[in-house]
Structure formats: C-alpha cells, structure tokens
Amino acid sequence: MNTIWLVIPCYNEKEVLPETSKQLRVIMEDLMNRGKIGSDSKIAFVNDGSKDTTWNIISQLHDENPMFVGINLAHNRGHQNALFAGLMTAKDYADAAISLDADLQDDVAAIEQFIDKFLEGKDIVYGVRSTRETDTVFKRGTAHAFYKLMNVMGADTLEDHADYRLMSKRALEGLAEYKEVNLFLRGIVPMIGFETDVVYYKRNERFAGESKYPLKKMLSFAVEGVTSFSVKPIRMITGLGFFLFSISVLLLVYFLVIWVMGHTVEGWTTIVISVWGIGGLQLLALGVIGEYIGKTYMEVKHRPRYIIESVLYQENRVEE
Ligand code: UDP
Numbered sequence: 001m002n003t004i005w006l007v008i009p010c011y012n013e014k015e016v017l018p019e020t021s022k023q024l025r026v027i028m029e030d031l032m033n034r035g036k037i038g039s040d041s042k043i044a045f046v047n048d049g050s051k052d053t054t055w056n057i058i059s060q061l062h063d064e065n066p067m068f069v070g071i072n073l074a075h076n077r078g079h080q081n082a083l084f085a086g087l088m089t090a091k092d093y094a095d096a097a098i099s100l101d102a103d104l105q106d107d108v109a110a111i112e113q114f115i116d117k118f119l120e121g122k123d124i125v126y127g128v129r130s131t132r133e134t135d136t137v138f139k140r141g142t143a144h145a146f147y148k149l150m151n152v153m154g155a156d157t158l159e160d161h162a163d164y165r166l167m168s169k170r171a172l173e174g175l176a177e178y179k180e181v182n183l184f185l186r187g188i189v190p191m192i193g194f195e196t197d198v199v200y201y202k203r204n205e206r207f208a209g210e211s212k213y214p215l216k217k218m219l220s221f222a223v224e225g226v227t228s229f230s231v232k233p234i235r236m237i238t239g240l241g242f243f244l245f246s247i248s249v250l251l252l253v254y255f256l257v258i259w260v261m262g263h264t265v266e267g268w269t270t271i272v273i274s275v276w277g278i279g280g281l282q283l284l285a286l287g288v289i290g291e292y293i294g295k296t297y298m299e300v301k302h303r304p305r306y307i308i309e310s311v312l313y314q315e316n317r318v319e320e
C-alpha cells in the first residue's frame, strides 16, 4: 500500500500546531483504517528555524506518536526552502508527498481527493482555490496582479494554486534534479512534466497566529518569481533602450532642421527633463540587470539551500 507523507513547513507556529496536528492525525488514521494509505504514512513538520517553541511541540508530538516526523532546519530559510527540505526528505521514504501550510488554510478535507487522483495514476496534483472570499481585498488584488505578471513574464504558473499539491516519488526525484538556489516551486513544478491533475478546494482563514508573509516578503517573493523564471525584463529593457535611442535620433534630426532654418531652440526644460528621464531609465535598467547578476552570483556559489540539524523519524510499520 502507498506510503503518503504530508509535508508542513512551520515558522513560529506554536499557536496552530496542536490543533493542526490533531486534525491531520485524525484524517490520516481514517485513511489508514479505510486502506487508502499505508500504515507507514507520516505527517512531517519542518521547523524553519522558529524562534518560539515550535520545535519542542514537534518533538513532543513525535515522542507521543511515531506518525509525526520532525525535520529541524538549522536556521530560518523561508517557506520555499523549508518546504523543499521536507519534500526531499519525504522523497526517500514516501510514494507521494502532499505539501500544505501549518495554519490549515488549505482545506484538509481535500487530502483524500489528492490521494484518489494519485491512485488514478497522476504524478502531480495541484490544489487550486475555488474562491478567494476569505482574503482581504488587498491580498486578493496583489495575488492576482502577481499571477498576471508571472504569466506575462513567461513563467508557466497555475492561477490560484499556492503550494498545496501532491507529488509522486518520481516527480519528487525530478524536482531534486533542479539545482537552482533561487527556489520558486510554483514555477519549477510545472516544468517537471508527467501527468497532472487539479483538485479544487476552499481556502480558509488562518485560525490562529499571524501571517508570516508580510508585504515585504510578498514583494520579494514576486521579484524572485519573475527573475527566476524569465529573462523577459532584460529583453524589455533592450527594447526600451532601442526605442528611446531612435527617438533621440529623430529629435536630433528635427532640431538640426529648425536650427538650419534659423529658429533658436528655446528653454532648457526639455533638456533637463530628458536628462532626468534618461538617467532614471538607466538606473532602472541597471537595477534589473543587477538583479540577474545577483542571481547568477548566488547560483555560482552553489550554497546549500538548507541545512538539516536533526530528523526525528521512526518507523511505525505494522503488518500489512
Ligand atoms: N513559513 C515558513 N518559513 C517562513 C515563513 C513561513 O516555513 O519563513 C510557513 C508558515 O509556517 C506556514 C506557511 O509557510 O506554514 C505559509 O505561511 P503563512 O500562513 O504565514 O502565509 P500566508 O498564508 O499568509 O500567505
């Protein structure tokens, strides 16, 4: 029977873990009893360098019930890296892994649908939100702008799919082949291929604690997403540069003509404006180029994406 791992990154989640672990355990036990998943299936919490008692709670859960696995990262590496660390650990044990958030915003009732699709032979199953009514207008607006931007920029992401998804062992092995340090899973996973499917679910509100994605992190996530996947911004800048250069050539011709005709060019405003305008554009262009150079620099260094401090794992295989 199939061993399924749930992989949950946790950063300062002491308020939600007791409830989350309880709900997930009930679901997993029910699935085991009905013979849908193997008795060696696990709920793996990845502690992303939390500053509160998250890791203590995870170790305690593991001590009480070997169904809980704990993966302790040596320091905070952010949601994407923590999730990746969990998935890469799961890959060695599980036939498939489902990733979800600790705050249960991803409707846990959908877990069974993911597994059904997996049993039908799908390798990657994406969770897609059916509504966004629980989000603030701001979050909804920024999220949609983000998906639009991503698609315009050429990254093949699925709208309203976050990181609630199932991946089979071979999909995870495929994912492991992507060595990039700047990790943007939503963009990489569609590149892996295989047969995929979608599960629709309703996203709930976070039931306790605060969002760990303030605006600043959301913005850097968006920049990361775009620049990790496309070189379009650079091409756009080349295009813009060409366009502006053509205009300046035309202007030069125009001014030469009126100079020859004896009209004097009045005012220095145009000159000042163009100096500032061009200066601004150049800085913008340099900024975008710098972004890519910075990325290259990070990739070239081949730094580890995460360091696992300890793993709490114990088999709970009973007779099958
Ligand atoms: N998270 C993490 N490391 C971080 C930030 C967040 O592992 O540096 C985890 C967090 O514990 C949660 C998930 O990522 O399980 C999503 O975070 P959150 O619910 O705060 O984001 P939101 O739902 O507000 O976008």
Ligand code: MG
Pocket (backbone or CB within 6 Å): 101, 103, 105, 206, 211
């Ligand atoms: Mg959340």
